[in-house]
Amino acid sequence: MKKKADGGRTVTLKDLAQELGVHPSTVSRVLHSGSDVAKGAASAATAERVRDLARKLGYSPDPQAASLRTRRTKLLGVIVPRLSDLVLAIMYEGIDEASAEVGYSAFVMNSRDDPDEQRRKIDLMLARRVDGLIIGDAHLDGGLLQELTDRKVPFVLMNRRVPGYPSATCNDIVGGEIVAGHLWEMGHRQVAVIAGEPYASTAIDRTAGFLDRWRSLGGTISDDDVVWSKFDTAGGREAGEKILARGKPRPTAIFAVNDFAAIGAMGALRSHGLTVGQDVAVVGYNDTSLAAELPIPLTSVHSPMADIGRTAVKLIQAVLRGEKPEPAQLKPTLLIRESSAARAPAEVSAS
Amino acid sequence: MKKKADGGRTVTLKDLAQELGVHPSTVSRVLHSGSDVAKGAASAATAERVRDLARKLGYSPDPQAASLRTRRTKLLGVIVPRLSDLVLAIMYEGIDEASAEVGYSAFVMNSRDDPDEQRRKIDLMLARRVDGLIIGDAHLDGGLLQELTDRKVPFVLMNRRVPGYPSATCNDIVGGEIVAGHLWEMGHRQVAVIAGEPYASTAIDRTAGFLDRWRSLGGTISDDDVVWSKFDTAGGREAGEKILARGKPRPTAIFAVNDFAAIGAMGALRSHGLTVGQDVAVVGYNDTSLAAELPIPLTSVHSPMADIGRTAVKLIQAVLRGEKPEPAQLKPTLLIRESSAARAPAEVSAS
């Protein structure tokens, strides 16, 4: 743990210099040179004495002082819709780890997907002088992003992408395609999609991937088979109710672009006396830790959430070095579980 | 949004002073005086000119520079077991909001309930020079806390308490009592507890509250009816399996001290062909957003998670003012749902 100098004060560079009888600048130089040799910073002997004492006294440099001088805070700002969304929480865990590894610290804030709040939170981050931003709640219209670009604020997107900007996401189009292939193969021909929020690329891409593949397999699916919804459980339940209330034969399978929405849909199905996995197949997305452990385990597209967060950190580092990194799209994989493991029921009556 | 000066540079105090033809210290004084009158800081006229220009140029003070001078960073460090634990994520949302309101910013880090990691993360926080710590993963043995006290690091506990230290928690003893009362009233006489991790006060208090009330109602419950477990879904499933495998009549009700563990237990029950809410009642704790929306809605003790986070911020502020605040115990309430709404089944065969 961090040690204090005798007086109870925190150890400073000056303390080290004084005790060693050298100039503070020498100490600083040594501590910034490669750890083995003191390449040009000081004699090998001096360097060793400096490093030994620093270790002994538990010296840790004051980051605010350093950043005042270097004009870099080693701080990253992260904006997410909600940290209580498990998906974003896990991405943030990836960010936190990866940024610590490269000497950065991260702040997170919630925007609740509200444009005013996004602005407000970004301002708070910039007021704290973060070196760069990781934006996990980008909206497809993207006016805000253009503004940030104009103002030369370094940022990358995570979780949701917007064409033209660096981003770390799951390849959601492929994810949607995989689900279509799976359900088609299981014999389903009547399906519905709980599509999420139309301003989010995750929703758009997963849905588009699904529809494209479905149609290319010869399937038919109409506009009212696609129900937009909130990403949470309540939103999924609502969408599920809507699907069952359309006065046309109910689908034999439902693809929800998010596990929580899928769980909500499972609830709606059960309220109507339907058994998930038997009467209606359900597939979710993200493979959150819950999916495998639900009473009826949920088939879900696994997306490498922590890796997406880690990748976002790599990308922002590149941006801070002045590069323009390509969007990274990480690979999804389907995990088939009880909720969609049975073949489609032979026929379906109007619900 | 933050404006830049003409040269693209960030606006500084000096810029303001220069443009107004006054001394930087005057600007600083004005900006720190109460917003209406410039009590002693400058003439009303000067004060107004300063404030107008500051607003016009979008001046925002450099926090690292200020903190270098004031020796306070307005930074709070928060340690949690896992941010991907919904309960902690919501508490953190409360912290984030409340600290922003008082001009603080918060960092979060995961300890995964590992003592070495707790130390490491605390060191990282202190290296960043946080003013104080909010610890959400305290272990009851508490050696670490004594150390922090000795080193005069300001901190408060949240979520889990340890006697003798300031903390913001749910009144978990009362929470456990309420559940015992409810299950007793519904006619249950054979019950089991999925108790969580024995190093966490949440687990200990909820279990103890339950057992005490249960016995005072005349109920009997033996040691092997209490199964310790991890707090997550997988842990709950395991514990559920263990309860069903004991070779004695299965309980008619299970109290899991955590919603996720409860969901896991529901899964285990279903695998054994049992229907939750009919064959076996299940009660969880925290009333996470999922509980109400599950296929079989889960009875759960609501704990005011966001409020607990907000309260922790209030407490740490008090500690930073040199006070010694009393532990705050927020009130739980029971929400009865389908998983425990039916009366206990009349008789139970060995499972």
Next chain:
DNA sequence: CTGAAAGCGCTTACAG
């Protein structure tokens, strides 16, 4: 009411 100075802890050219 306002100015001038000192200094928080660090880093970084610049000398020598």
Next chain:
DNA sequence: CTGAAAGCGCTTACAG
């Protein structure tokens, strides 16, 4: 190889 100085942007007694 090492020292000395300047300065990052701010705040805070201290004068006047």
